[in-house]
Amino acid sequence: MDVTPGQLMHAVEVDTLCKSYYKSTPVLKGLSLQVPLGKIYGLLGPSGCGKTTLLKCVVGRLKPDAGVVQVMGGRPGKPGHRVPGNLIGYMPQDLALYQDFTVSETMYYFGRIFHMPSQEIDRQTDFLVTLLELPSKRRLICQLSGGQQRRVSFACALLHRPPLLILDEPTVGVDPLLRQCIWNHMLSIVNNRERPTSIVITTHYIEEARQGHMVALMRDGRLLAEAKPQELLDRYNDSSLESVFLKLCEMDSEDSLPDTSAAASSTSAAANAAASTSEIVTENSPLLPKPSNHDRSLNSSPAGATSNSNDGDSLPNLLYKEYVPLGDSLRSVFALPSLWHILAVVGKNFNNLRRRLTFLAFQFILPIIQIVLFCVCVGGDPFGLTLASVNLDSSGELGAKFMTYLDNNTFHVKPFKNLEEARTEVRNVRAWAVLSLGANFSTDLLARFSNPTAATNATLSGGSVHLQLDNSNYQVSLMIQKSVAESFQKFAGDLLSQFGLSPELVSLPVVMDAPLLGTDNPSFTEFMAPGMIVTIVFFMATGLTALSFVLERKEGLLDRSLVAGVTILELMLGHMLTQLLIMAGQTGLLLFFSLVVFQVPCHGSVLWVILLALLNGFTGMSLGLMISALCSAENSAIQAALGTMYPNLLLSGIIWPAEAMPQYLRFISRGLPISQSVEAMRSVLSRGFGFTAAPVYLGFVSAIAWASGLLLLALLLLRIRGI
Structure with missing residues (x-):
């Protein structure tokens, strides 16, 4: 018009x-x-x-x-x-200027919004700098005095005449x-x-x-x-x-x-x-x-x-x-949004990032640090565990021989002469367990193997390895039990071989055939890796956008852009395009270190892994935009972002299987933004499934549905609040 x-x-x-x-x-x-x-x-x-x-x-x-x-x-x-x-040209009461921009960059941002040619922007900028007695147009706004900044704000209103x-x-x-x-x-x-x-x-x-x-x-x-x-x-x-x-x-x-x-x-x-x-x-x-x-x-x-x-x-x-x-x-x-306005917002965002290279570098380094720490620190077997041992076997040499079968990498064996001293060591948290052998261990063990039908309870107890644990750490306790059991099984198998008997006699009558899905020797790292990849991508993207509108709203910058004709949708699209490029770089580095450097097993197509990670990053970005639209202050936005992080970590089957949760929590778990995506990522990485498998395409459907819903909610909140 x-x-x-x-x-x-x-x-x-x-x-x-x-x-x-x-x-x-x-x-x-x-x-x-x-x-x-x-x-x-x-x-x-x-x-x-x-x-x-x-x-x-x-x-x-x-x-x-x-x-x-x-x-x-x-x-x-x-x-x-x-x-x-x-x-209209609008100069608000607040300065409403981007402090990390130069005078020229500020003028170019508003000039692009007003569809001005570059030559016209330059000509008007030079004229206004002279008229308003401003310093060089290459000076940063934050380097100007209060009066000079106010004149720059006035110049922005005059720019397009x-x-x-x-x-x-x-x-x-x-x-x-x-x-x-x-x-x-x-x-x-x-x-x-x-x-x-x-x-x-x-x-x-x-x-x-x-x-x-x-x-x-x-x-x-x-x-x-x-x-x-x-x-x-x-x-x-x-x-x-x-x-x-x-x-x-x-x-x-x-x-x-x-x-x-x-x-x-x-x-x-x-x-x-x-x-x-x-x-x-x-x-x-x-x-x-x-x-x-x-x-x-x-x-x-x-x-x-x-x-x-x-x-x-x-x-x-x-x-x-x-x-x-x-x-x-x-x-x-x-x-329909204006491409000019979107590009102006994207250009403004990249100008802002260009002035904050340290922050930008940190955004790329942080996911690398997170995945490196996860792969190095999580999922490995505990080692160097102090084990208080008491060998009272005086009836033979089998007790001393069994001690040699203990894994030296897992255990640091510390011998004691009596049980009470060893137990005190555990109670004082200087050892993880007490391993004890009775006085007739050799005799009772041989009797148990040579004539099992005549073994009494006293014989069975005397020929057993006794273990008392510090059960305050479940993972360590489980590892000690597993390692001691494997050591005894190997020791007993060798002993039976000397008598011409099958070593399988000491094994449980359960045969573990080749797995139908997954590997023969799965690790906790392999279980958690899909969830960690999805979580890091999701919440890094949330953090990128959670403050998108909060800071600009606080400084009056959003008001000025909106009065200049930029719509709420154009602002959202501009922020999303900027953050998508950053998020794509973060995702690429994260997957490179996960799959290539640390060799996280990937039995399916890498393409689905990449697409699923990017889609979850987009969902996290949508959540961040919704938080930014909802919150008015930085503290509340940060708290909201953190508040969404921990329930997702605990309930999405990342740290512990959802099958271990109460029945009512399982329904909540399935409805969270990243639960289906974690299961889809696990299905691709560990099971080798393709897109047609139900767990995989349901992960894509869930992520798309959440992203669409969060974006619509953010747009609605921004319109209701008028930013």
């Missing part, structure tokens, strides 16, 4: 605008004003009177509770209308000479006959507003006066706008402000007499044309009636609420 000055009477029209942040705290109370085309409109008032709220409604960042806002001939946010967009400028206190912290230079420039662009600019400016410096064409004095969410500066000075016979403002505030407090509003003339004399009102002093203040029934729903009160009583709480009798057709709402949600 192109708008030319000849089509419009006013740049901004506001009629009975109401806005409350909380139900009991109205900020704007039936405000009406009109900003003429090609003029400077000064909006003056103390902090907290509603100036910034009004401007945010004008630029489309806040939705009014009631009333009508028309900007450059259309409603802000209406599909096809470029507000937010390049019809918009027909409407919305400036929230642009001259704060600027020295008087430069302030006058800025006003001279504003007057020159307003008076440009070929491309006249309309300007709405708020300022704390009331006297500088005398240079504007119109001023509006605000207090407590209402207009006290709206007229040309000189007319106000003449009306109140004063030489200072500040004095006029003080007089109006005093008269408003005393409920004696003159009733000279043109809007008041449209109300009945009886209504004016019935209530003491504080009407607006205006040069000409006709109400906006009455809205059609199709566009607005009206209360039953007469049109144009106002009630600005001195208590400041009553609202206008007539409140307009604009009806937005469903088709327009759907088009605004599902409008």
Whole structure:
């Protein structure tokens, strides 16, 4: 939608605008004003009177509770209308600048959003740097003084020479000479006959507003006066706008402000007499044309009636609420994103990363560190375990011979003369177990093997190896039992061979044939490796995006981008494209170290492993975006990301099989974002399954479903919160 000055009477029209942040705290109370085309409109008032709220409604960042806002001939946010967009230049009260960017990079970011050619961006940047007396355009924003940063913020609003400028206190912290230079420039662009600019400016410096064409004095969410500066000075016979403002505030407090509003003339004399009102002093203040029934729903009160009583709480009798057709709402949600905007966001993100190379390097090194530590530290058999031994065998040499069969790599055998000393060693945590042999071990063992039918309980006990464990560590205890049992089986088998008997007599009557899936000698590393690969990729991606919007929202950067015309969807896509490239690099390094360096067995196709890892990274990224959309502060976003990590680790069958959980937890486990993916990864790596196997394709389906749901939820949260 192109708008030319000849089509419009006013740049901004506001009629009975109401806005409350909380139900009991109205900020704007039936405000009406009109900003003429090609003029400077000064909006003056103390902090907290509603100036910034009004401007945010004008630029489309806040939705009014009631009333009508028309900007450059259309409603802000209406599909096809470029507000937010390049019809306006917006300078917020906050700096809203990327501190790690140079002046030139800042201009290029906004210039690309406004579809400006590179040559035009360079030309405008050079002009504005000279005009605003800025240092070199190659200087970082963080290296500039507060006043210089504010001038850069002002330059961003001027960059694309918009027909409407919305400036929230642009001259704060600027020295008087430069302030006058800025006003001279504003007057020159307003008076440009070929491309006249309309300007709405708020300022704390009331006297500088005398240079504007119109001023509006605000207090407590209402207009006290709206007229040309000189007319106000003449009306109140004063030489200072500040004095006029003080007089109006005093008269408003005393409920004696003159009733000279043109809007008041449209109300009945009886209504004016019935209530003491504080009407607006205006040069000409006709109400906006009455809205059609199709566009607005009206209360039953007469049109144009106002009630600005001195208590400041009553609202206008007539409140307009604009009806937005469903088709327009759907088009605004599902409008095709702009490639220019997405590339601008991606370029901005990479510029940001380029200034943080240490952080970027850490993002690539961290998954390598995690998988290296896992492969080196987890899944191996314990070794060097101190074993307190007590050999009381005096009936032969079999006790001493058995001790030689103990694995020297697993055990460090520490001999003791009596059982009590050995037990004390374990109780003092200086040994893991006590291994003891009875006084008749050799005799009883031979009797047990030579005539098993005649063996008594005393013979069986005397010919046994007794083991007392420190059972506080389950894995170590299990390893000790396994190693001692294997040592005894080998020792007894050799002993039986000497008697011409089969060594199999000491084995359990259970034959372990070749496995149908997996390997003959599986390790705990092989069990955990699929889960660790999925988990590292998933939560690294979550961490990358969990703060995507939080920090920019906190600094006001998101507001500025959105007012420039970037949509929420475009911001999300820009962040996702940036993080996808980083996540792909992380995944590649992770899989290289897992499968190539540490030789984690992969019996299936590596292609499915790569695709599954990337898809889970995308799901983790979607979770991070949802957290970023939900949280307003860094601490809460970090806590939310960590809070999702541990339940997934514990319940997804990564550390311990889900089959060991209570039945009700198994259902929860299967529904978590990474549970099916872990099982799919295990099926490819350990079982050699392809995509057609149910565990594998269910892992892909689960990841896609979670990613889609989380992205839609993030988009919905961002739209509800308006970022």
